[in-house]
Every structure is written in structure tokens, then in C-alpha cells.
Amino acid sequence: MFGDAIDMKLMSAEEAVSRFLKEGDQLSLGGFTVSRNPMLIAREIIRQRLKNLHIVCHSHGQALDLLIGAGCVSHLEIAYGGTGRFAPTCIRFRKAVCDGLIKFEDYSNYQMSLRFLAGSMGLPFMATKSGLETDLVKLEGFPVSERGHAKIPNKKLDIIQNPFAETDDRVILLPALNPDVSIIHAQYVGTDGTVRIKGLTFADLEQAKASRHVIVTCEQILPRHFIRQDPDQNSLPPFFIDAVIHAPYSAHPTACHYFYDYDPSHLRLYQNVAGNDATFENYLQEWVYDVPDQASYLEKVGVKDLLRIRADECLGYAKGLDRR
Amino acid sequence: MFGDAIDMKLMSAEEAVSRFLKEGDQLSLGGFTVSRNPMLIAREIIRQRLKNLHIVCHSHGQALDLLIGAGCVSHLEIAYGGTGRFAPTCIRFRKAVCDGLIKFEDYSNYQMSLRFLAGSMGLPFMATKSGLETDLVKLEGFPVSERGHAKIPNKKLDIIQNPFAETDDRVILLPALNPDVSIIHAQYVGTDGTVRIKGLTFADLEQAKASRHVIVTCEQILPRHFIRQDPDQNSLPPFFIDAVIHAPYSAHPTACHYFYDYDPSHLRLYQNVAGNDATFENYLQEWVYDVPDQASYLEKVGVKDLLRIRADECLGYAKGLDRR
Amino acid sequence: MTEYTKLEMMAISAGRMIADGDILFAGTGVSMLAATVAKRIHAPNSVVFFETGGIDPELEELPLAVADPRVMSGTCLNTGLIDSFSILGNPRFRTIAFLGAAQIDRFGNLNSTSLGDYHKPYARFPGSGGACDAASLASGVIIFMQHEKRRFVEKLDYLTSPGWLSGHNSRNEAGFKRGGPVAVVTNMAIMQFDSVTKEMFLDKTYPGVTPQNVLDQTGFHIDVSRSSQAEAPTGHELSILRTQIDPQRLILT
């Protein structure tokens, strides 16, 4: 059940998505704007034409935009939708919001991170002062009729008096998040199922620990004895993980520290096509539907671009990469 | 002010204690029962005869017991006082409680850790269900007259209704802790002031980040370029640290993972003398007052015992050490 | 028939209650032995972890404290208290905690704090540590006790760790989402809790112990009508315990 060996958990992206994710689920996306987006799983979700997903994230970029653009998302709780200079505001996200195609609710990055943290610790809520008197606090995004159903809390947040203060002292209570599924991309998974993420972890660990199911894609599988020789470096114990997909470059076109940089040429390509429905559909056809697995996707990206973004061993990114 | 270089921060234990700790301060102890107790600093506090300290910790052992026994402690918030099999209940702690020599208040380990976490994050409190209906919740330890003064919160904890639950759902709110000073022992500090702890961190990081001042003793100083080559392994940024004391074996007789094990012969010695006021005073004289610094302390411990407890490079503890 | 000690019987009896895949919150002493017995004999996929943050250590040598460096070696993850207690309470996992105490009442509530007035006790113990948290958050708790009248009491001097509180549905009504004591394993017998009243009853006596012996050492009324005899440890169980788990006889003595 919480087996130590990876064998039962190693599977294809197709199997992982069909086994652990279903229509209407609340899905948490790992990574942050241009780094470690679980792109392979995002593309697989689109291929399986899963609909009505309820996405929860702090700041997200490429995977989020693709999922929204492909019509997989009905609800979104978010702090930030952008892909750095390649899309200061995520293009399909912006369009979906302005066209009323998705229901959404805004929080801040700290607020969302605190909600994941509360969920990961089994606490009902977290208290913060961040956001007092702002519209993040004053305006709810989801319709009242949906409050208290499925994964939508009965209120967006609450404000109470701090019982430990001598004088008037208001704090915001943020409801915990416990998504149905988290998808994250890691550099390493051990043959025992232990996950090791290098570089910034963003809120990936809180998201994974808060979720009922976790799907991990990774660059490399390492022997058990190696990954356990220095457990201080590890990120998640095996028993949190339901599925492991060994798929190098599966965060492409976003970056994976120590393995590859973000791919400016692909992100520019996306930037050019995403704004128009027809060209975006073509992109989906060409880069998602017509490339059924990671191998064919990488063939399409091509060796030249993969080599160009390869990370410098010492710096962890592609030194001198043309990013203009 | 938050300089990057360690030079301004490197000092003796004597200077660190006299500069950053004063009578009546709230002091947080790093480590856990038999591991990474900041023993050098504890002995220095005793030598400087600081009184009326208000100690906050989760589970603590050797340093706590020494400080209580030497009469440095007036107030104590604690989850557990014990030193493994060498003192299932800390001996001077037990005596001080039964003789009414200190004021104390009990929490659980998770509760204390949550209070440090709240303090480290600048949150006013944390919510948990752990402890509902227990005497941890029902009985306050500190006198009502001291509530709301100094570092003693106006109430030990509070119980509220979870505003996100549809039905009756009570949760405990635990007040944040923000000690005046934390003392911790780490394996490594970089020449830039970065702290790296190997093995379990217990709640050391939360304690340090919650405190106004942090004193760190360490086994080794590492070059800046080395400690920054793999920042994923580091524990605390330089700007949290006020004083660094380079003092190998300064957690002795408790363990320091990868450097040395706990010292069963010293802990047994302590166990034998701590129960009696006269023999305990002799111990203090011999092992604290008469050994003014770490060098003379280690001379007294002796090479034989230091070598016996030296950690195996691969396992991180002294393989086959006689621990009976 | 192989000779065995009461401690061996306790460790093996408790170990048998573990299901494969359980996540075990262990202390030291007999609870370490019980957890490791289970993992090495019939629950190979169970995971032992410690409140200090050591998850699934190799345990080539037995730790003598939960902060012993032996709980940091060969783990899948070295972390800290916050992470550990978060795992303990995570509803995804079946987490079983082993606890000991100075006093227990008929509903499995525990005292590990003090005897007498809380503010000026005549005996002081280490305190909750993670016991209150384990009793509050784990899926189930297995309790080790020395079976003595002064320990099995009508009323606790201090309630450190919540069991079934006042019985029936009171634990749930107090706000706990799950958990509660599963069994009490002593040097004489194994007790369980009635599924409705949540009162302790005698489940099994060890070979050579009678229900009357148990009654004599229990400070409150206990139903003995459902008791049967516990199975003695097998040679295989004893051999694993003695040769693989505690060859240095640090705990078995």
C-alpha cells in the first residue's frame, strides 16, 4: 500500500493520469512560472480531454496556460498567472478570465502558500495579516451557490480578532487546501520512491503533502543506497507518491535546475500563437495531440534546442543562453 | 548590520553570552534530548551567573537540566524533559518542579513546534486539534498575575470554532513564540555566515527564525564558495545569526551527527551525581566553573573518550559504541 | 517450548497488531522493538518514523532516544518535528503510534506529566513530548504499560494524552477526526476497548496469567468475560528479535 519499492509506482504519463485524476478534481500544479512546470502531465491531461478541473496554484505559467487554453479548467484559485517576460500575463488565462470562460478567485502568493501549508499539516486554517483591507479579502470570485460544495470552502477567508492581543488586532484566517491531486516535476526519484528536488522548491512540497494523490515526473532514477546516503538532501518520502514517470526534459519548455534552462525559442513561439484561437488550436494539435508521448515530443523539439538549453554543471542554468 | 562576512560575528562564547543574553530573557534551546544541545553556551550562561531566564523548548535534555540545576531558570515552557535512558525524566528539572523552584507550563511537542513556527513566520498563532480536552489545554501553569507581561501570553491558548466547518468543530489556537535569544549548535558555518545543519533539524530552524538574536556554535567553518556551491543543503541565511563560536565538540556530552555520538560515560556520570544537591554542586564546580572555556573542557573530557564517540563517516554515529 | 521474557512477549504481541503498509510512530524501548518486529516479520512495507524527523531509518543499531543519531542514518528523509507530526496526522495514511505512560484510565487516557497537584506535584515525569500529539492525531494508538494498580487508575492525576475521553462518542464530539487507543499491552495481558462504550476490557492473558491476576492489578473495574489466552511468541519471532533487532541486548537486557 505504501510500498517502499518504486516498481509498482513506475508508469507512463498516460496511466498515471487515467488512474489518479478524473473530471472535476481539484488539481494542484507544482513549479513556478518558468521553472519545473509538470508539462508532460499537463499535455497528457489535455490529450485525455479531462474537463472541469479545479486548479489551485500560487504563481503559475506555462502548464496552467496550456490547460486553460485547452478547455480543461472550470475553476481556478490563483495568485499570479504569468510566464516572465514571455507572457507578463498568461495569454490564455487572461482571455479565459475576460471572456468569462472560467470561474476564478484571487489570493496572494503567501496566502496560497499558507493554504497549502495548512493542508500539508492537517491544520484547518492559517492566520496572516497579509491582505487586510484589500480586494483580495473583500471580493469573492466563486458564486455563492457553489460555496461549501466540492472543494470550495464555505467562505473565501475569515477575519477574526487575535485572542492573544491586548488591543484591537485583526487577522485573516485562510482555509486549508487539500487538493485531490498534485503534479510535480523533480530532478531525482530513488528506486525506493524517495523524491529529491534541487534548487528552489517553491511550494511543491507543501502542495504534495496536502494532496490525496501525487504524480511525479523526474529526470533521473537513482539507486536507493545513493539517495539514502545523504537523506538531508531529500524532499519527500516515498509514501506520499502514487506515480513516478521517468521522463527526461518533461518540464520543457520551462526550466529544471541543473538539467536545463527554460527554452526561450519555444516560449516565444507560444507567445506568438497563444493570443489567437486558431493559431492556438494549431499549436495544441501540433505540440500536444500529435505527439502522444515524451519521446515524440522531444523529437519534435529537436536535439539542437535541447542542447542549447542544457544546464552548466556548476551554475545550474545555460550560461550565455540567448534569452532576448 | 546584516553583513555577509563572518568576521564581525566570530567571537568567544563569553562574548556572545554577555553581548546578546541578559537576565530575565526568554531563551530558546536548540537540539533535542541527547542531540546537538548547545552545551558550551549553557555552561557559559552558568559561569556568567545569569538568572531568571525564561526557557522555551519542546523536548530537551542535558543543557536544560544543567541550566535549571545551576539556578539560572525562573520560568519554563516545555513539552518534555528527559535524556533518553540516561535520565527518563531530567533529574534537576524533576527536582525543581517538585520543590517549587521554577514556574512551568506544559505543552506538547507539536504544540511547541507550532508556536515556534508561528513566531518564525510572523503569524500571531497556529491552529491545531492536538490536545483537545486534555489538561495541557485545561491547566495553566504560570500565575494569572504574570499573564500578559514580559513574554508570557495573556492566555496559554484559546479554543475557537473553525469558521470553515459546517458543523461544530473546535480548534485550539496556540500563541506564537518569539524568544529574545536562540542558542543552537550546527555542524558547519560558512565564512559568509551561512549555517548548515546535518541530520535532523528538530525545530532549530523555526526557533532561530523566531528569535530576536541567534547564537550558533559550530564544529567547522567552511569557505564561502564551498558552502554556496550547494545551497540546497544549507539551513539558515547569514542575516539571522548574531554570533558564531567555532568550538568543536561543543555539544558534548550530547551527539552531533557525522561528528560524534552522545557520550554514555559522561551521561552516566551525570546521572549518578545529579540527584543529590551536594554531588551536583561538585559536578558544576568541576565541569563548569573550573573549566572556563571549551579547550579546558575538552582536556578534561580527554582524548580517549573523544575518540570513543567519534562518528563513523558513513553512518554518522559511533558504530558499536558501548551504550549500556 | 522456547523461554521468553515478558518484554519479548510485549514487543511481539504489539508487533502482531501492525498491518503491512502502516506508518509507525515509534518511541524508544519496547515500542522500537515492536515496530521493528512487525517490519521484519509480517509487515515489510510498514515505515517506522520518529517525531524528531527521521523517516524510515536503516536501524542497524537500536536508537536509545528519538533524537539518537541512529534515527538519522539511512533514512529516506531527515527533517524535523513539524514534518513528522504532519505525517502523523495526515489523513492519507494509517498511522499507528506506540505510547507508554505513568497512568492510564479505563478509557485509555494517559498521564505522563505528574502525580499530585499539577503546580506542585509529588512526582514529575518528562511530560507529553509527542504523546499528546500522537494520541490526538494518529489513526490508532497501542499503549505499553506495566500492569500495576497504581498505574491503572480510576482517575488520572493529569490527562496528558487523549484516549476515548469519557467513552462512547465523546472523542469524536471533542473534535477529533479519528484515532483512539487500539490496545493496551502490559507485562500480563492485552486489553482492548469496547466498540460501543470504549471501556477497556481484557482481551487476552499471557500464558501463565489468569484473569484474576489482571483484576488484582487493575485499579478500576474491567470486564474479563471476553478474555482468551494469548499466543506465545514463536521461535521465529524470538529469533528475529534477538539476533536481528537487538543483538546488543540494549533493550532486551
Place this chain on the structure above:
Amino acid sequence: MTEYTKLEMMAISAGRMIADGDILFAGTGVSMLAATVAKRIHAPNSVVFFETGGIDPELEELPLAVADPRVMSGTCLNTGLIDSFSILGNPRFRTIAFLGAAQIDRFGNLNSTSLGDYHKPYARFPGSGGACDAASLASGVIIFMQHEKRRFVEKLDYLTSPGWLSGHNSRNEAGFKRGGPVAVVTNMAIMQFDSVTKEMFLDKTYPGVTPQNVLDQTGFHIDVSRSSQAEAPTGHELSILRTQIDPQRLILT
């Protein structure tokens, strides 16, 4: 006299506001330049960190996003969002955040969410990200804006990040313990906030810009009576910026 661009003037003007030892919460773009200018010129002990968890990176190359792998390289610590925002709000530290926005009002409140009805806006921006948190928790905030009437507005369409709220003591009364906007740095001028009313006033105009130019581009009444002229960037400042900080001209273009 050396030529310089508006962007260079903005970066250098903001950089000059940093004190040595400040802990700087930086975004990308001009805020990256400002933070690095300060650190390389007059505030060598300041520390640049990112909400994503990168603390004090080497920054041999300029990051183009706060999750750029360049913010993870040569840091003293790689962590995550929880740790970063905890540092941001830690009362031990003087933390200064750089923020931009789509709209600003006279009290330095910011909108980076949307224009029009929140539920069905006619323009949508990325959202708060960490901006609301920085504006809530940091010791001080320096705001970068393009100086246009449609951006300096009487009333925000959406209040994402709290400035001085409705002025006077309102920020404090709302529950914030510290912080508030320190200055607004635009392509024309530098604005500050009155110490009593917390209303924005014109502090300095850039060489070649008049107070009237500023009035023309500001959508609310702004006091210009206290304004003087800003110092142009020195050759030294420009040289550091161009040769050491953004030699690839990724941001300076």
C-alpha cells in the same frame, strides 16, 4: 554629460534609496537593476532575495523571472515561498520591496489584478503574486510606474496591494504593524508620501521634466510645491549598471 535612458534613471534613483544592510525583496526587470545597483555601489551588505526562495544569489546573469534558475545559483540558501515571505515580514529585518502595478492611487495602493468588473474584467493582469504580501509585510515599498493618467487614478478598479489605504493612520488601524510605500519612481519623477496625511506629493522631477508635466500625467491632485530636481545618474553609476549588471542588455535594451 553622459546620456542615459529613463529606465537607467529609474533604476539608479530607486537604488539610491537603499541603505546598507537592507534586505531587498526584488522582482525582475527594473527592480532587479535597482537592487543590484544599490548592492554594487553603496550598500554592499544589502541582501537581494526572491519570493520563490532564492536568498542572496550570485546573479552573474540577470534573471528574467523570479523562478529563473539564475536566482538559485550561488545563493546562501535555496528554499521556497513560505520561508521567503517569512523573511519579508520578519520584524528583525529592514526589508524593502520593489513593486510595479497597473494602477496606483494617491495613497500608494496598487492594482495589479484587473480593470473593470472583477468577475468580468475588460483587462486582466497577472494578479497579486507576492505584491500584496510585500505591501502588507515589508518595512517599506518602492513602487515603479509608467507615469500616465490612466495609471495614476482617483480610484483603483481593484485594490491588490495595500499602500497607506485611506491615508493618515488608516494603515496602522487596519492592523498592519509597519510598512507602507516609501516612494514612487516613474519615468518622469519621484513621488513621496506626506508624513501626516500619507498623500502622494512630487518630490523630484528628472532633468528636463517640469512639475506641470507631472501634473498633466497624474489622474489625481498632487502637491508639487515641495519638488526639486533629481540628480542625474553619475558616470560611475551608469558604468556599473551597463557593464556589470546588465551587460547583455536584457532589461536595459
